[in-house]
Amino acid sequence: MRRISLNEVTDDMTLAKPIYQGTKLILQTGAAELTKYKEKLNNIGVFSVYVNDPVSDDITVPDVVCEQTREKCKATLRLVCDHLRQQGNFHEPELAEIVTALLDEIFQNKDILISLSQICTVDDATMVHSVNTTIYSVLIGVKSGLSKEELKELAEGALLHDLGKIILNESILLKSSALTQEEYNHIKLHPSLGYEALEKKHLLSDASRLVVLQHHERLDGSGYPAGLKGDEIHPYAQIVAISDVYDALTSERCYRKSLSNYRACRILQEDVRSGKLNGAYLDALLSNVAIYPNGIVVYLSDGTHGIVKSQNPGFPYQPVIRVIDDRDPDGKVSVYDLDLATRTEVSIVEQ
Numbered sequence: 092m093r094r095i096s097l098n099e100v101t102d103d104m105t106l107a108k109p110i111y112q113g114t115k116l117i118l119q120t121g122a123a124e125l126t127k128y129k130e131k132l133n134n135i136g137v138f139s140v141y142v143n144d145p146v147s148d149d150i151t152v153p154d155v156v157c158e159q160t161r162e163k164c165k166a167t168l169r170l171v172c173d174h175l176r177q178q179g180n181f182h183e184p185e186l187a188e189i190v191t192a193l194l195d196e197i198f199q200n201k202d203i204l205i206s207l208s209q210i211c212t213v214d215d216a217t218m219v220h221s222v223n224t225t226i227y228s229v230l231i232g233v234k235s236g237l238s239k240e241e242l243k244e245l246a247e248g249a250l251l252h253d254l255g256k257i258i259l260n261e262s263i264l265l266k267s268s269a270l271t272q273e274e275y276n277h278i279k280l281h282p283s284l285g286y287e288a289l290e291k292k293h294l295l296s297d298a299s300r301l302v303v304l305q306h307h308e309r310l311d312g313s314g315y316p317a318g319l320k321g322d323e324i325h326p327y328a329q330i331v332a333i334s335d336v337y338d339a340l341t342s343e344r345c346y347r348k349s350l351s352n353y354r355a356c357r358i359l360q361e362d363v364r365s366g367k368l369n370g371a372y373l374d375a376l377l378s379n380v381a382i383y384p385n386g387i388v389v390y391l392s393d394g395t396h397g398i399v400k401s402q403n404p405g406f407p408y409q410p411v412i413r414v415i416d417d418r419d420p421d422g423k424v425s426v427y428d429l430d431l432a433t434r435t436e437v438s439i440v441e442q
């Protein structure tokens with residue numbers, strides 16, 4: 092399979108990953124004649140899809156957490172949010188259960204490099220972002236030697252980190268143009284609002300609740316809501332800060348396209364250099380993500396392009412590429428696999 096932009100979809104392709112809108116399945120794996128769905132998908136905020144076609148049929152995109160568990164996490168989180176919106180308080184006995192299932196799955200698959208970025212619709216974006224942020228945070232936690240009990244606290248905080256956003260004005264959250272200062276100040280209330288909503292919930296640990304309160308704090312004191320510095324910020328909130336930014340940069344939103352993993356890593360490294368984010372936690376994340384994920388199109392220094400086919404462990408910049416060589420003046424296209432770890436004279440120049 093490979094990931095392509097919606098504009099590039101043709102009718103000889105079939106869908107390789109299902110598309111959900113909320114809990115509703117919009118298109119299932121294997122769906123054909125995809126061009127007729129382009130407009131509908133575009134309208135609900137889906138701008139790229141995973142497809143199978145003759146050239147990429149045997150390329151797999153591994154996932155640390157399966158589709159079913161992701162959906163269960165989103166559903167549980169949606170229950171929490173609905174309850175908070177309707178009853179004004181937090182209630183979710185199933186949270187611990189789904190976090191345990193998530194942790195078990197991540198433990199089994201922790202050696203898989205993260206390749207998949209989930210396709211999400213506009214109204215699903217907060218849920219998908221929360222689940223992704225949790226998965227990245229747990230992987231950082233595992234690399235940093237946290238115990239199972241600590242990982243559970245970290246995961247519960249990560250899953251709920253943006254809970255306060257559902258109390259905010261939705262029209263501001265989904266706005267596609269630049270925010271006014273007043274609107275930005277409104278959004279900056281969400282850590283405190285989320286923390287207040289969870290304040291008297293003894294099912295959650297103090298550490299989990301501090302993740303909600305402090306995930307926008309920065310080590311140099313430039314964050315919010317309190318402008319805390321260094322060790323004043325709970326380590327779990329430092330971890331979630333990194334996962335939160337990484338997912339925000341690499342996911343598509345209604346107001347912008349996603350950045351490549353490579354560019355997102357560069358931005359985060361800059362934030363470490365300028366003293367905002369924790370470098371050890373970023374290193375832990377980067378050891379878990381594929382810089383050039385399976386299924387994406389890359390351009391090579393020899394003038395060809397191709398699809399990333401598989402990863403070479405320990406060589407994140409040199410995956411195996413399914414090259415599509417269309418340089419022949421007679422229009423003959425040849426397709427072959429090239430291992431960049433052994434053919435070091437060729438490199439990726441652009442994604």
Ligand SMILES: [Fe+2]
Nearest residue numbers: 252253306307
């Ligand atoms: Fe947030």
